[in-house]
Amino acid sequence: MKLRFPKDKTPLKAGIITRSLGGFYNVLLADGTVCECKPRGRLRLAESGLLVGDFVQIDAEQAMIEEKEERKCSFARPKIANVNQAVLILAARDPKPDWFLLDKLLITCAFLQVRPVICFNKWDILTEKMNEEFKSELAGYEQAGFCVLRLSAKENIAIGELMQELKGHLSVFTGCSGVGKSSLLNALFPVLELPTGEVSKKLSRGRHTTRHVEIYLFDEALVADTPGFSLLELLPDIKKEQLAAYYPEYRGLALCRFDLCLHDRERQCEVKALIEREPLLLPRYQRYIKLLSELKEREDDLYR
Numbered sequence: 001m002k003l004r005f006p007k008d009k010t011p012l013k014a015g016i017i018t019r020s021l022g023g024f025y026n027v028l029l030a031d032g033t034v035c036e037c038k039p040r041g042r043l044r045l046a047e048s049g050l051l052v053g054d055f056v057q058i059d060a061e062q063a064m065i066e067e068k069e070e071r072k073c074s075f076a077r078p079k080i081a082n083v084n085q086a087v088l089i090l091a092a093r094d095p096k097p098d099w100f101l102l103d104k105l106l107i108t109c110a111f112l113q114v115r116p117v118i119c120f121n122k123w124d125i126l127t128e129k130m131n132e133e134f135k136s137e138l139a140g141y142e143q144a145g146f147c148v149l150r151l152s153a154k155e156n157i158a159i160g161e162l163m164q165e166l167k168g169h170l171s172v173f174t175g176c177s178g179v180g181k182s183s184l185l186n187a188l189f190p191v192l193e194l195p196t197g198e199v200s201k202k203l204s205r206g207r208h209t210t211r212h213v214e215i216y217l218f219d220e221a222l223v224a225d226t227p228g229f230s231l232l233e234l235l236p237d238i239k240k241e242q243l244a245a246y247y248p249e250y251r252g253l254a255l256c257r258f259d260l261c262l263h264d265r266e267r268q269c270e271v272k273a274l275i276e277r278e279p280l281l282l283p284r285y286q287r288y289i290k291l292l293s294e295l296k297e298r299e300d301d302l303y304r
């Protein structure tokens with residue numbers, strides 16, 4: 001992909017951080033070379049710190065990062081800046097899908113204005129019983145307007161479709177440990193040969209095989225592999241009154257009777273009317289209510 005770098009501030013050179021390890025940063029320059037750099041003074045401080053995905057200006061001779069360009073956006077989890085697409089991965093099994101985590105990630109994407117792509121991996125091991133539940137969940141996300149892919153890294157199902165979605169984007173692959181982030185990247189780009197890990201049979205959980213964030217450059221796509229995680233706090237800027245605004249399926253409805261309707265117990269609520277008409281949207285609405293109460297608790301704690 002032709003990455004649009006900021007202009008060189010001669011004699012410095014513009015580049016993007018693709019990896020950070022032990023105080024050193026790999027910086028990819030416009031000519032395709034990678035320079036391992038250390039950051040200058042204040043860039044080492046946590047508050048002005050550098051993230052994978054940051055555009056920087058380097059002194060190539062001295063291998064020093066001199067300046068950081070302004071960020072378009074940044075994810076706290078996984079830690080990465082300037083992506084414009086997030087590939088949110090779940091698996092049919094080992095680990096079982098965490099829809100709640102998916103909703104939190106989707107809200108974060110909406111807040112950061114990053115396009116989400118939902119990938120349901122390990123489609124090859126889906127059993128009849130799982131099929132019923134997962135099919136209607138996934139159909140609900142499609143009805144909400146999201147791009148949903150059903151894939152298998154192992155059996156090469158729908159890998160070409162995912163490739164199409166990646167073209168022209170800087171995409172971060174994210175999801176719990178063991179869902180197959182690295183396996184999908186290997187299926188897409190076999191030259192990567194990323195390490196993948198067995199899932200613990202006893203716990204049906206991944207073993208945190210990927211330990212660092214790294215961006216890889218291909219002709220038509222930039223992709224980042226990241227470590228898995230299972231806990232995520234909604235960003236402090238997301239308040240209960242605005243929560244529903246991050247649900248695309250609730251956009252464009254008529255106004256609820258109450259101006260400050262949280263779409264919970266209020267009467268004459270347009271969101272609840274929508275859920276009655278469209279039962280596929282119910283599970284995500286139920287999780288919305290749970291998230292709403294978490295946000296209420298969080299906001300109450302602030303004033304205690």
Ligand SMILES: Nc1nc2c(ncn2[C@@H]2O[C@H](COP(=O)(O)OP(=O)(O)OP(=O)(O)O)[C@@H](O)[C@H]2O)c(=O)[nH]1
Pocket residue numbers: 121122123124125151152153154155175176177178179180181182183184195196197198199206207208209210211226227228229
């Ligand atoms: N049956 C099946 N197994 C898969 C598929 N994709 C990945 N796996 C297996 O799932 C396990 C975990 O895959 P990884 O690619 O390491 O998962 P990850 O998301 O990168 O995990 P972390 O790096 O720990 O966050 C490995 O044993 C893979 O072989 C798939 O489509 N079908």
Ligand SMILES: [Mg+2]
Pocket residue numbers: 181182183195196209210225226227
């Ligand atoms: Mg991995």
Ligand SMILES: [Zn+2]
Pocket residue numbers: 256257261262263264266268269270271272
């Ligand atoms: Zn309402």
